[in-house]
Amino acid sequence: MKSNASVVIIGGGIIGTSIAFNLAKLGVKDVVVFEKSYISSGSTGRCGGGIRQQWTSPMNVRLAMRSVELFKRFKEDVGMDIEYYQGGYLLLAYDEKEMADFENNVKIQKNEGLDVELVTPKEIHEKFPFMDLEGVVGGTWCPSDGHANPQIANIAYALKIKEMGVDLNTHTEVKGIDVQNGKIVGVETDKGYVKTNVVVNAAGGFSHEVGKMAGVDIPTYSERHQILVTEAINHVLDPMVISFKKNYYVRQTMHGSFIMGQSDKEPARGNDLGHTVEFLEEMAPKMVHDFPFMNHLHIVRQWSGAYNVSPDAQPIIDEADNISRFIFAVGFSGHGFMLAPAVGEAVAEMVVYGKSKTMDISNLKMERFKGKKISKERNVV
Numbered sequence: 410m411k412s413n414a415s416v417v418i419i420g421g422g423i424i425g426t427s428i429a430f431n432l433a434k435l436g437v438k439d440v441v442v443f444e445k446s447y448i449s450s451g452s453t454g455r456c457g458g459g460i461r462q463q464w465t466s467p468m469n470v471r472l473a474m475r476s477v478e479l480f481k482r483f484k485e486d487v488g489m490d491i492e493y494y495q496g497g498y499l500l501l502a503y504d505e506k507e508m509a510d511f512e513n514n515v516k517i518q519k520n521e522g523l524d525v526e527l528v529t530p531k532e533i534h535e536k537f538p539f540m541d542l543e544g545v546v547g548g549t550w551c552p553s554d555g556h557a558n559p560q561i562a563n564i565a566y567a568l569k570i571k572e573m574g575v576d577l578n579t580h581t582e583v584k585g586i587d588v589q590n591g592k593i594v595g596v597e598t599d600k601g602y603v604k605t606n607v608v609v610n611a612a613g614g615f616s617h618e619v620g621k622m623a624g625v626d627i628p629t630y631s632e633r634h635q636i637l638v639t640e641a642i643n644h645v646l647d648p649m650v651i652s653f654k655k656n657y658y659v660r661q662t663m664h665g666s667f668i669m670g671q672s673d674k675e676p677a678r679g680n681d682l683g684h685t686v687e688f689l690e691e692m693a694p695k696m697v698h699d700f701p702f703m704n705h706l707h708i709v710r711q712w713s714g715a716y717n718v719s720p721d722a723q724p725i726i727d728e729a730d731n732i733s734r735f736i737f738a739v740g741f742s743g744h745g746f747m748l749a750p751a752v753g754e755a756v757a758e759m760v761v762y763g764k765s766k767t768m769d770i771s772n773l774k775m776e777r778f779k780g781k782k783i784s785k786e787r788n789v790v
């Protein structure tokens with residue numbers, strides 16, 4: 410472990426490693442990453458892997474669209490096949506009100522330049538005849554959405570940053586951030602102290618706790634979300650399918666298994682990652698109804714992970730007001746994996762140039778919550 414760092418990144422998930430990758434690309438030397446467990450032990454290694462650009466907030470659409478550009482070049486840039494597959498995303502509407510919202514969302518998305526369309530039940534049936542569309546009144550379809558393997562993506566970044574000279578320390582927990590007169594001077598870990606003037610909080614489910622280490626109250630909290638995987642069958646399902654009304658998402662992996670999840674009615678807060686039988690009892694019948702071919706499919710494993718939730722379900726990317734060079738990239742809720750390439754690029758630019766150059770992300774600052782009406786991202790499961 411180094412004793413001096415130009416930048417310390419706390420968290421070796423997809424966000425922390427993407428930021429480190431982009432810093433190294435910009436030529437920053439002596440970058441140090443601390444990960445308290447193994448790579449992909451956090452939400453990244455537990456997530457669904459969906460990569461969707463169909464959001465209701467224009468900022469989320471823009472970040473996702475930039476990420477898709479970067480996911481397309483991931484193998485070339487980062488050096489590993491992450492099973493990236495642009496099979497599209499199908500969003501299902503179950504009543505006229507939901508369909509009217511979808512029409513409005515498509516306008517927002519098209520305005521950002523996204524190739525997305527409204528689809529009728531007949532068109533959905535023609536594309537995906539194996540689905541039971543009872544109750545579906547329409548949907549939206551974006552062919553350039555898709556999915557990838559999040560564990561491999563996290564590991565790919567980790568291996569690449571090591572090759573680029575980043576000092577990646579796994580099983581090393583940050584215990585404190587040393588601040589003197591409003592300036593960061595170092596970071597205390599369970600393996601020793603490192604001097605630095607720049608810290609990036611990419612601690613995922615622990616972003617609030619890491620903020621507190623420097624005396625910054627970041628309005629994020631963790632929420633448990635459950636997910637499962639089935640046995641594998643031959644490839645049948647190209648897109649990721651979502652229903653907000655029925656509360657599910659599902660995709661088929663390259664290996665042939667299906668990964669699917671929903672939100673609990675009252676998701677447990679905190680980082681307790683247990684799971685329940687109720688989750689299985691609720692998921693199984695609705696999936697078998699909408700995808701009758703799943704009737705005899707066995708569930709292989711269930712687990713859970715944390716959404717790190719912000720008040721508007723959009724990321725908080727900012728630098729603290731009262732502490733110089735304490736930067737955070739947190740609060741990704743259920744969509745941090747898909748935004749990671751663009752966020753890594755933007756945060757690295759913030760570190761090096763004082764602000765993001767490729768994209769204007771200034772409306773992701775924490776000040777958006779101060780006394781203002783919060784406009785929430787609605788396309789979430």
Ligand SMILES: Cc1cc2nc3c(=O)[nH]c(=O)nc-3n(C[C@H](O)[C@H](O)[C@H](O)COP(=O)(O)OP(=O)(O)OC[C@H]3O[C@@H](n4cnc5c(N)ncnc54)[C@H](O)[C@@H]3O)c2cc1C
Pocket residue numbers: 419420421422423424425443444445446447449450451452453454455456457458459460581582583584611612613614615619634635636670713714715716717739741742743744745746747748
């Ligand atoms: C069930 C589920 C399904 C999801 N599905 C999707 C999806 O389909 N698409 C999508 O885009 N997103 C999805 N997400 C969200 C996505 O997983 C997260 O937004 C994303 O992984 C966040 O990445 P991260 O790097 O911020 O966090 P993490 O991957 O959690 O990484 C943060 C790391 O920081 C480390 N850390 C914390 N505190 C310290 C400390 N003090 N010292 C050192 N290290 C520390 C942790 O150990 C952790 O490894 C899903 C999440 C869940 C739980």
